[in-house]
Amino acid sequence: MGRITNAMRRKSIRTALTAALAATALTFLAACTSTPDAAATVDPSDQRPVVLTTFTVLADMAQNVAGEHLRVESITKVGAEIHGYQPTPGDIAKAAEADLILDNGLNLEAWFSQFVDGLDVPHVVVSDGVETISIAEDAYEGLPNPHAWMSPLNAQIYVDNMATAFGELDPGNAAEYAANAAAYKTELQAVSDELTDELATLAPNQRALITCEGAFSYLARDAGLSEHYLWAVNAEQQSTPRQVAAVIDFVRDNEVPAVFCESTVSDRTMQQVVEASDAAFGGTLYVDSLSEAGGPVPTYLELLRHDTELIIDGLTRAGS
Numbered sequence: 001m002g003r004i005t006n007a008m009r010r011k012s013i014r015t016a017l018t019a020a021l022a023a024t025a026l027t028f029l030a031a032c033t034s035t036p037d038a039a040a041t042v043d044p045s046d047q048r049p050v051v052l053t054t055f056t057v058l059a060d061m062a063q064n065v066a067g068e069h070l071r072v073e074s075i076t077k078v079g080a081e082i083h084g085y086q087p088t089p090g091d092i093a094k095a096a097e098a099d100l101i102l103d104n105g106l107n108l109e110a111w112f113s114q115f116v117d118g119l120d121v122p123h124v125v126v127s128d129g130v131e132t133i134s135i136a137e138d139a140y141e142g143l144p145n146p147h148a149w150m151s152p153l154n155a156q157i158y159v160d161n162m163a164t165a166f167g168e169l170d171p172g173n174a175a176e177y178a179a180n181a182a183a184y185k186t187e188l189q190a191v192s193d194e195l196t197d198e199l200a201t202l203a204p205n206q207r208a209l210i211t212c213e214g215a216f217s218y219l220a221r222d223a224g225l226s227e228h229y230l231w232a233v234n235a236e237q238q239s240t241p242r243q244v245a246a247v248i249d250f251v252r253d254n255e256v257p258a259v260f261c262e263s264t265v266s267d268r269t270m271q272q273v274v275e276a277s278d279a280a281f282g283g284t285l286y287v288d289s290l291s292e293a294g295g296p297v298p299t300y301l302e303l304l305r306h307d308t309e310l311i312i313d314g315l316t317r318a319g320s
């Protein structure tokens with residue numbers, strides 16, 4: 001109840017602010033013929049509650065559950081490094097005006113607890129209830145691998161948590177959030193079946209996934225692939241000579257046809273693996289961020305399909 005009251009109070013503050021900003025925007029518009037950004041960000045008629053997510057993948061999932069009733073935005077932009085992100089004063093101002101913030105949890109967003117500490121805005125950890133896989137090595141050994149969304153089966157749990165949170169935020173539309181969640185979970189199940197079916201066609205000697213970050217533990221578990229990487233979590237973003245040597249040895253010994261790297265980090269070290277072995281560079285996988293709208297993975301479902309295709313193309317490559 002208090003939560004909703006707070007949301008209402010913030011909304012009336014926001015209405016006043018929005019009216020003031022709209023007046024400013026009108027003055028500005030009168031002086032200048034083309035200001036699409038100002039017009040787009042200041043819409044006084046948009047009274048919907050605001051939900052912020054910590055990164056773009058969660059924003060897309062949340063949008064599918066929210067439908068038209070909530071305004072969903074990501075704090076970090078497309079392509080941002082989300083583990084060690086440094087929030088800006090603008091992010092904090094935006095979050096202070098939000099009605100709900102969704103974070104992944106599992107130590108994904110190293111910056112998040114400090115970020116929300118000073119804010120009077122409820123937040124929900126969307127990975128709650130996921131069965132985690134522990135990180136096997138590095139400084140993070142034994143901690144849960146945070147990339148749980150890379151299994152569409154886990155994403156179904158995320159979606160349930162979102163529907164519950166949205167129903168509490170906006171009880172009048174709770175039934176619709178539940179229905180949206182159910183429909184989206186059906187799509188997630190279909191993609192999950194599709195991925196595991198396609199990856200099941202790989203021969204035993206093609207079942208190794210080599211990436212920069214150890215972000216594929218959940219997908220590898222679903223698809224029965226072994227996982228090898230240059231560093232466990234992107235907050236490090238560099239590997240020791242021993243880790244690089246171990247990956248090169250594995251790729252050579254097992255004649256792995258292709259290796260990969262993720263969109264939010266440099267593939268420089270992985271190119272060393274390519275040079276030191278017969279493996280080809282299989283391309284850029286998406287994990288921690290979607291692409292721009294016109295890019296290869298503007299939605300989470302497309303991210304899963306893109307990564308699966310790239311992995312299959314790379315690992316079924318004949319010779320090198």
Ligand SMILES: [Zn+2]
Pocket residue numbers: 083147213215233234287288
């Ligand atoms: Zn990551």
